[in-house]
Amino acid sequence: MAFLSYLINGLSLGSVYAIIALGYTMVYGIAKMLNFAHGDIMMIGAYVAFFALSSFGIPVIPSVLLSMLATTLLGVVIERLAYKPLRNATSLSVLITAIGVSYFLQNGAQLLWSSSTKVFPAIISNGAVKLFGGELQISYLTLVTIVVCIAVMVCLTLFINKTKTGMAMRACSEDKGAATLMGINVNLIISITFAIGSGIAAIAAVLLCATYPTLSPTLGSMPGIKAFTAAVFGGIGSIPGAFLGGLMLGVIEILAKAYVSTQLSDAIVFAVLIIVLLIKPTGLLGRKMSEKV
Amino acid sequence: MSENKTPVLEVIDLGIDFGGLTAVNDFNMKVFNEEIVGLIGPNGAGKTTVFNMLTKVYQPTRGSIKFLGQDTSKMTVVDMNKAGIARTFQNIRLFSNLSVIDNVKIGMHNSISYNNVDAIFRLKKFHDEENRIQNEAMELLKIFELDDKAEIIAGNLPYGAQRRLEIARAMATNPKLLLLDEPAAGMNPQETQELMTMIRFVRDHFKIAVLLIEHDMKLVMGICERITVLNYGMMLAEGTPEEIQANPHVIKAYLGE
Structure with a gap:
């Protein structure tokens, strides 16, 4: 029964990774760049939610929406100011810029809100669902996290597959030149992608802070790297891949913590990534990239 | 003349x-x-x-x-x-991981008149437009003898059919x-x-x-x-x-x- 409980906790942590990873993978799939500032955008979202909840006493749902609005705008502004001028630059320049943006956000947050940690208020009551006569307890927070993650995933999949903007996104991810010649405004599509990826990062931020309620300007780094790992694990550019990768990463991390060693859990997570990439270099659900000659 | x-x-x-x-x-x-x-x-x-x-x-x-x-x-x-003005390419540039019909629908991108609000709330306008697009796309595919392959992934089509699909996609932009x-x-x-x-x-x-x-x-x-x-x-x-x-x-x- 302990195993089942660890598994569920793993899925819950993995859900947070999955939501962040979705942002990474969407931006990579369409703009073909790694937005290393993604974790820090999430951090800003966490602070916005924190101030909305504790300083202004705004209820939970409007606070989350406010936080989403803030990160959406932030994502679009960052793309416009930092990445758009580099649209035709080498991918290395864009990567370095993304790392620069990441440090800018971290230090900016430190300047504005100091580096001392803040405690995120509890947003979901402490109760738990008891199963098997109380042997298995699943906290409401865990349940909410998993359900929200599934909801985000379903909405995103419907959006990508069923709307004209989603269709245009898929076209851009395959061939931007041809998409432009079909009358698709590629710059607009990239902006929308950043908006969506950053917006859902705020959801991940609130869920993460509800589970680990310590707020600091470096809050986004480790989950950001884990989520990036999850995206690569699942096959970068693939939306179901990010979902699967995130969940698996969370489960592996929690099981490693429970059965092997807390200190070694991150090492085990990355070791599994290395093994997966050795066996399947494109990740679990990644597409094979082959150049036609 | x-x-x-x-x-x-x-x-x-x-x-x-x-x-x-x-x-x-x-x-x-x-x-x-x-x-x-x-x-x-x-x-x-x-x-x-x-x-x-x-x-x-x-x-x-x-x-x-x-x-x-x-x-x-x-x-x-x-x-x-x-x-x-619409064009095709010397070396075929289809969206080769998407289905045949989706390639044509992407061509219709600018003629689609519903917005994302209609799409999210599944309003009537969304369904009407989706039906119109589906029908028009199928009509185009019929002209290019691709209607029986609508759901196939474009990259898996035989060469000649890919060339025809490129023309169909270009025609979709009207x-x-x-x-x-x-x-x-x-x-x-x-x-x-x-x-x-x-x-x-x-x-x-x-x-x-x-x-x-x-x-x-x-x-x-x-x-x-x-x-x-x-x-x-x-x-x-x-x-x-x-x-x-x-x-x-x-x-x-x-x-x-």
């Missing part, structure tokens, strides 16, 4: 330099409505460069392009497509001028024959002008009403297929002295 009408496309003294290299210079041509015009010339003559300028993938260095009587010097690639870059490349004689019938049908059915680049002379002489010959970035000759076949300059350019 149609000489008295305003041309769909009028190219005046068009030229482009890449660094110090002049790729196309003093190029002039007119395409009238419902006309099939061929653009031929030896390899490297600048034919695809002309297409790239017409679609604004390259900005011309000199000269002007008038489309439907409008000056296009300030227009972007997206504007040109919205104005009514153009007034269709640019075909070597539509028969890699096709067998039977497929080429079918393609010729298809191009003629598309012209008659949609009442559009077609400008095509092609090396297959049987196709060019078979369906083009007028032909422009390009050599070293300059216009070498212009005329009916018969005139071009008899033109000594053209023969020299193709066969040498």
Whole structure:
């Protein structure tokens, strides 16, 4: 029964990774760049939610929406100011810029809100669902996290597959030149992608802070790297891949913590990534990239 | 013929330099409505460069392009497509991981009138538009004999079918001028024959002008009403297929002295 409980906790942590990873993978799939500032955008979202909840006493749902609005705008502004001028630059320049943006956000947050940690208020009551006569307890927070993650995933999949903007996104991810010649405004599509990826990062931020309620300007780094790992694990550019990768990463991390060693859990997570990439270099659900000659 | 009408496309003294290299210079041509015009010339003559300028993938260095009587010097690639120029590519550039019908639907992108709010709340407008798009896309696929393959992933289609799908996708943008870059490349004689019938049908059915680049002379002489010959970035000759076949300059350019 302990195993089942660890598994569920793993899925819950993995859900947070999955939501962040979705942002990474969407931006990579369409703009073909790694937005290393993604974790820090999430951090800003966490602070916005924190101030909305504790300083202004705004209820939970409007606070989350406010936080989403803030990160959406932030994502679009960052793309416009930092990445758009580099649209035709080498991918290395864009990567370095993304790392620069990441440090800018971290230090900016430190300047504005100091580096001392803040405690995120509890947003979901402490109760738990008891199963098997109380042997298995699943906290409401865990349940909410998993359900929200599934909801985000379903909405995103419907959006990508069923709307004209989603269709245009898929076209851009395959061939931007041809998409432009079909009358698709590629710059607009990239902006929308950043908006969506950053917006859902705020959801991940609130869920993460509800589970680990310590707020600091470096809050986004480790989950950001884990989520990036999850995206690569699942096959970068693939939306179901990010979902699967995130969940698996969370489960592996929690099981490693429970059965092997807390200190070694991150090492085990990355070791599994290395093994997966050795066996399947494109990740679990990644597409094979082959150049036609 | 149609000489008295305003041309769909009028190219005046068009030229482009890449660094110090002049790729196309003093190029002039007119395409009238419902006309099939061929653009031929030896390899490297600048034919695809002309297409790239017409679609604004390259900005011309000199000269002007008038489309439907409008000056296009300030227009972007997206504007040109919205104005009514669509094209296919020499090396097929389909969205090869998407289904056949989705490729066509992407072409219809700009004609879709619902917005994301309609889509999210699944309003009636969304469903009506989706039905309209589905029907129109299927109709187009039927014309190009791809309706039975609508749900297949585009990259898995046989070669000839991929070429037809590219034309279908271009037609989905509702153009007034269709640019075909070597539509028969890699096709067998039977497929080429079918393609010729298809191009003629598309012209008659949609009442559009077609400008095509092609090396297959049987196709060019078979369906083009007028032909422009390009050599070293300059216009070498212009005329009916018969005139071009008899033109000594053209023969020299193709066969040498």
